[in-house]
Amino acid sequence: MKYFKLPDLGEGLSEAEIVEWHVKVGDTLKEDQLMVSVETAKAIVDVPSPQAGVVAGLFGEAGDVIHTGEPLVEYEGENDDSGTVVGDLSLSDHSQNNAQDDFIVGSAHSNNLQSIKATPSVRALAKRLNVEIDHIKGTGQDARITGEDVEKAAQLDQQRGQSEPLKGVRKSMAKAMIQSHSEVVPVTLHDDVDVHLWDKQQDITMRLVHAIAYACEQEPALNVWFDGKQLSRRLLNKVDLGIAVDTEKGLFVPVLRDIQNRSLENLRLGLNDLRGAVKSRKIPPKEMQGASITLSNFGTLAGKYANPIVVPPMVCILGAGGIRDEVIAFEGKACVHPILPLSLTFDHRAVTGGEGARFLKALMDDLAKADTE
Amino acid sequence: MANQLNSKTDAEVVESVLLEAVNLALHYEMAHDESVVVLGEDVGTNGGVFRATAGLKDEFGFKRVMDTPLAEALISGLAVGMATQGLKPVAEIQFMGFIFPAFEHLFCHAARMRNRTRGRMTCPMVLRAPFGGGIHAPEHHSESTEALIAHTPGIRVVIPSSPIRAYGLLLAAIRDPDPVVFLEPKRIYRGAKQNIINNGEALPLDTCFTLREGKDITLISWGASIMETLQAADALAEKGISAEVIDVATIKPLDMHTMLTSVARTGRCIIIHEAVRSFGVGAEIAAQISEKCFLNLLAPVQRVAGFDTHMPYFKNENFYLPNTQDILAAAKKCFSE
Numbered sequence: 036m037k038y039f040k041l042p043d044l045g046e047g048l049s050e051a052e053i054v055e056w057h058v059k060v061g062d063t064l065k066e067d068q069l070m071v072s073v074e075t076a077k078a079i080v081d082v083p084s085p086q087a088g089v090v091a092g093l094f095g096e097a098g099d100v101i102h103t104g105e106p107l108v109e110y111e112g113e114n115d116d117s118g119t120v121v122g123d124l125s126l127s128d129h130s131q132n133n134a135q136d137d138f139i140v141g142s143a144h145s146n147n148l149q150s151i152k153a154t155p156s157v158r159a160l161a162k163r164l165n166v167e168i169d170h171i172k173g174t175g176q177d178a179r180i181t182g183e184d185v186e187k188a189a190q191l192d193q194q195r196g197q198s199e200p201l202k203g204v205r206k207s208m209a210k211a212m213i214q215s216h217s218e219v220v221p222v223t224l225h226d227d228v229d230v231h232l233w234d235k236q237q238d239i240t241m242r243l244v245h246a247i248a249y250a251c252e253q254e255p256a257l258n259v260w261f262d263g264k265q266l267s268r269r270l271l272n273k274v275d276l277g278i279a280v281d282t283e284k285g286l287f288v289p290v291l292r293d294i295q296n297r298s299l300e301n302l303r304l305g306l307n308d309l310r311g312a313v314k315s316r317k318i319p320p321k322e323m324q325g326a327s328i329t330l331s332n333f334g335t336l337a338g339k340y341a342n343p344i345v346v347p348p349m350v351c352i353l354g355a356g357g358i359r360d361e362v363i364a365f366e367g368k369a370c371v372h373p374i375l376p377l378s379l380t381f382d383h384r385a386v387t388g389g390e391g392a393r394f395l396k397a398l399m400d401d402l403a404k405a406d407t408e
Numbered sequence: 409m410a411n412q413l414n415s416k417t418d419a420e421v422v423e424s425v426l427l428e429a430v431n432l433a434l435h436y437e438m439a440h441d442e443s444v445v446v447l448g449e450d451v452g453t454n455g456g457v458f459r460a461t462a463g464l465k466d467e468f469g470f471k472r473v474m475d476t477p478l479a480e481a482l483i484s485g486l487a488v489g490m491a492t493q494g495l496k497p498v499a500e501i502q503f504m505g506f507i508f509p510a511f512e513h514l515f516c517h518a519a520r521m522r523n524r525t526r527g528r529m530t531c532p533m534v535l536r537a538p539f540g541g542g543i544h545a546p547e548h549h550s551e552s553t554e555a556l557i558a559h560t561p562g563i564r565v566v567i568p569s570s571p572i573r574a575y576g577l578l579l580a581a582i583r584d585p586d587p588v589v590f591l592e593p594k595r596i597y598r599g600a601k602q603n604i605i606n607n608g609e610a611l612p613l614d615t616c617f618t619l620r621e622g623k624d625i626t627l628i629s630w631g632a633s634i635m636e637t638l639q640a641a642d643a644l645a646e647k648g649i650s651a652e653v654i655d656v657a658t659i660k661p662l663d664m665h666t667m668l669t670s671v672a673r674t675g676r677c678i679i680i681h682e683a684v685r686s687f688g689v690g691a692e693i694a695a696q697i698s699e700k701c702f703l704n705l706l707a708p709v710q711r712v713a714g715f716d717t718h719m720p721y722f723k724n725e726n727f728y729l730p731n732t733q734d735i736l737a738a739a740k741k742c743f744s745e
Contacts, residue, residue, distance in 0.1 A: 122545030122722075124427075124458070124598045136570045136602050139618040140611065142666040143652065150673050152703035179703055 038106040039085060044075050050102045051075045053095050058108075062090045070108060073101070086110070153180040164189035165198075204285035211346050218263050222388065223342045223380040224395050229365070230358060231372040232405040239375075240278075240306070240332055241299045243355055245407045247330060248274055248295045250397035257394045258327050260348035261385035268350075268385050277326030277349075278306065280313050281336070287313045290326045299407060334358065334376075343380045350385040353398070354378035375402060419607035427597040429571035429604055430460045430536070433578040434498065436608050438468050444582060445490065447474040448483055448500030448536075457502060458538060458597060484510035484535060488517045491533035496582055504539035504591065505548030511556075518587040519562030530585040534578075539567075540632050540682050542595035542729055544722040551719055552631070552683035557589050558660035558692075564588040565659040566613060569634040571602040573657060576611030584613060593632035614658045616666040622652035625742055626670040628693060629680040630656040633730060637680050640735035649739070659689055667693060668700050675706035676742040680730055685713035710738040 044051060051073035058070050064084040071082050092109035095101055151168055153161070160182055161168040171188045173180035201209055233242075251258040251274045260269045274295050277288040289309035294302060312318035331343050334357035343354035356376035363372050377398065381391040401407075422432055438444045446464055448456075452475040455462030465473040476483050480501055487497040501507045514535065521531040541550030558565045566581055566588055568574035574592065581588040619634070620641055629637040634655055641651040652670050656662065671677045677697055679690040694709040712730045720728050 122543035122549060122594075124543055124594065136572050137619075138570075138573075138655070139621075141615045141618070141663065142669050143618045143621040150675055150704050154703060155705070158706070 037110060039070075039108040039110070040104050041073070041101045041107050042082075043103050044073075044080055048075045048077065048103075050100050051080070052100050053097050054079060055097055056093060058084075058090055058093075060090050060092060064088055064090060082107070084108070088112075151180065152178060157182050157185055161185045161188075166192060204287055208286050212344060215344050215346055218347055219345045220383045221342070221345055221380050222383045222391060223378055224391060225340045225376070225378050226395060226399060227361075228375040228377060228399045228402045229363065229372050230375050230402060231365075231370075232403065233373070234405070237406065238299070238303065239334075239355075239358065240330075241303055242402060242407065243330055243332060243353070244276060244291065244294055244302055244306075245299060246398045246401040247276060247328060247353060249401040250394045251328065252295065253397035254390055254394040256386055256390040257351040257381055259350050259385055260327065261350050261382060262348060263384060269348075271327045273327070275325055275327045277323075277329040278309070279329065279331040279333075280310060282313060284316070287318065287323065288326065288329065289313055289318055289322050290324065329353070330355070339376045341378045343378055345380050345382050347382075350382040351391075351394070352380050354380070419605050422604050422606050423601050424571045424575075424604050425598045425601050426568065426571045426574045426592070427458055427460055429568075429574040429602075430578055430592060431462060431464075432604060432606055433575045433582075434461060434464060435467065436606060437498075437579055437582050438464065438472065440608060441496065441582075443494060444496045444498060445472045445474065446498050446500070447476050447486060449476055449478055449502050451475060451500050456500065458594065460536070460538075460592070461500065479509070480506055481509040481512055484513040484518070487533040487535065488513050488521070488531060491518070491531045491587070492521060492529050496532050496534075498534045498536060498582060501535060501537040503545075503549045503551075504537040504553060505551045507535075507537055507553070510535065514557075514563065514587070514589070515560050519560050521562075522586060523562060531587045532582075532585045534581045534588045534590050536578075536590045536592065538594035538597070539591040540593050540595055541719050541725050542632060544725065547719075547721065550722075550725065552681070552714070554589075554591055554659050555683055555688045555692075558689055562587070563660065564613060565591065567591045567593065567631045567657060567659055569593060569596070569629075569631055569655050569657070570600070572604055573611060573617065573655070575604050575606075576609065577613065577657065579608060580610035580613045583610060588613075591631070595632040596635060599635070614661055614663055616663040617655040617657050618652065618666065618670070619655050620651060620653035622650035622674065624649045624651065624674055625676040625678065625739060626652045626654060626667070626674045627678050627680065627735070628654045628656060628667055630659065630689075631682065633680045633682050636730060636732045636735060639732045640680075640739065643732065643736055644739060649743070651739075656689075656693075662689075662693065662696070664693075664696050664700070668697065671697050671701045671709075672704045675704050677701075677705075678710040678712060678735060678738045678742065680712045680735055682714050682729060684716050685711060686716050688713060707742040710741055712738050 054072040054074050056071050064087060066087050067083045069081050070084050073080055073082060088110035090108060091111040094106050101107060152173060153168060157180055158168060166185055166189045171180050171184050174184055175181040255270055258271050258274050273293045276291045276294050278291055280287045291302060291306055326349060328349060329352040331354045334355050339356040341354040343352040345352050358373050358375045360371050361374045362369050365372060379395045424432055446461055450457055451461040452465040452473045483499050487499040490497040501510055518531045518533060521529050540552050554565050557563055566577050568577045578590060581590045627637050627641060637653055641653050644651045652674060654667060654670060679693050681688060681690050690711045690713055694711060697709050712734045714728050
């Protein structure tokens with residue numbers, strides 16, 4: 036044996052760290068002489084020499100991690116006779132030894148499938164006319180797709196309506212939703228708030244803003260930015276509320292800053308300004324960045340419950356449906372009360388179920404009050 | 409070589425590098441066919457400069473394992489004579505760069521014997537030669553001139569790219585009734601080891617081997633460049649591109665069926681070879697693909713090859729040899745719209 040490789044130390048461990056060498060280059064070893072101590076995930080193991088011989092080289096120093104099958108010790112004098120030729124034949128990389136060599140004689144079976152047949156000029160035509168060539172049935176020789184086929188397909192396609200690339204906020208929305216769908220692990224809680232104590236004059240949006248500020252105080256774990264790559268969360272000191280605003284051009288989410296420390300009147304004015312800026316398309320991008328939590332008050336349009344989508348790095352979004360009169364059990368009787376349906380989504384990577392439910396409870400407690408005083 | 413028995417066939421299983429696989433096949437065939445003889449420079453007493461023929465003379469004697477003078481014309485001339493008179497010579501040209509004096513007998517006689525005699529005589533000889541660069545050897549030791557031989561009708565050109573294929577294809581080459589030039593990629597002579605079942609089972613000649621199945625692009629190569637090609641396939645896989653890898657193995661005659669059916673499906677193709685680019689085997693394959701897969705092609709066929717110059721001295725060898733990055737750059741061209 037020329038090279039002694041780190042043997043399998045059992046229990047499926049694939050690597051070990053060198054703790055201490057007990058031999059050095061040039062030492063003459065007896066069989067079973069202690070060579071090296073290595074530490075696996077489980078224990079320190081002493082590795083003996085499998086044969087007598089002279090040490091020609093040691094691979095690695097104390098602290099190095101060696102994988103099973105990698106060389107540990109080189110013995111002298113056992114070089115294979117590699118010939119008398121000029122030039123160096125490189126020896127195989129040890130990890131490659133006994134390399135798998137699976138091959139198919141001749142053609143792969145999956146090659147029976149044939150791809151589309153079309154000349155390069157016809158393919159270029161299809162590209163220019165924005166036609167998916169895969170969907171065209173060829174009418175030419177050997178079912179090849181002709182220029183006429185492509186033009187016909189393009190005409191048919193036009194009759195169905197034009198496709199248009201997404202732009203601006205619509206494009207941003209698509210990207211944010213894709214990111215959310217691929218990263219976030221959402222949980223949505225639904226519940227109803229009985230708001231029969233409210234007088235008619237309540238500003239629903241401001242009640243929701245107030246409730247969110249209150250809930251963030253009670254349960255700060257949802258006013259958080261979460262970094263899924265580093266697996267870290269940042270508890271934020273201020274609550275900056277993103278408010279979804281629907282427009283013909285798409286979905287805008289301007290940010291109402293620091294909702295815990297401003298009066299509701301001041302916040303209402305701020306929100307009106309933001310909405311105005313969105314409507315007139317004059318909102319600067321920075322006014323739509325840095326939200327710590329989101330509110331989607333879709334109830335003004337339609338809808339009861341939803342599964343609102345969390346947009347990273349935020350971990351929470353509240354959806355509010357429309358207030359409606361419902362028959363509910365109240366103090367042992369069937370009564371008709373106004374009911375506000377809520378849908379709270381949180382990212383379960385960052386937030387526990389308990390935190391989510393406590394947050395929702397705080398929201399509901401605040402919303403159930405007669406007013407915000 | 410660590411030997412053990414294969415439980416199913418009772419055949420010996422031998423862990424071998426490509427070089428040892430050549431040696432193993434020679435041992436097997438000499439033991440099972442008395443008409444097989446080996447000749448060449450240093451093949452007997454020395455066992456071959458790379459040790460490809462080591463042990464043969466001890467086992468089969470000097471009458472079957474012959475050291476020749478340093479004269480390649482003599483080696484191939486002797487082989488033609490032996491082959492037409494009932495022996496199966498396996499002659500070694502020490503390096504492919506020394507093969508030129510042997511061409512006279514190879515091209516003018518071995519290649520024509522069947523045609524000249526209207527099929528009454530054949531020439532069952534094998535000319536083995538290590539070929540290709542990458543071992544820091546001096547001039548004349550690193551050429552890849554397989555296209556010269558492939559251009560001449562009547563000669564098979566076979567190039568293995570793994571120990572298992574070296575074993576199976578060399579046996580097939582020796583048993584073939586016509587002349588075969590068997591080129592051994594010496595850069596991977598001592599590459600990865602494989603377990604070879606030493607049962608004398610040959611692999612078919614005149615067929616490609618599909619090493620990886622893929623659907624987006626077909627990578628075609630042979631010899632030592634298969635290593636870079638497989639690495640490129642791995643790198644492409646990381647980018648979500650599924651590459652089919654085909655080892656041509658028999659350079660002449662080409663198994664175009666396998667290559668054409670693959671490219672007809674993937675629509676993209678890169679041919680990778682170490683030999684100079686112009687007038688090479690890659691050009692022939694590219695031409696046939698362009699003719700027969702024209703309607704399926706999504707991009708022009710690319711070639712990644714050596715430069716049109718002599719193999720440089722060894723310090724510049726790595727600049728000459730096609731590497732994985734070159735293949736990936738060609739792949740990028742195939743996928744750019």
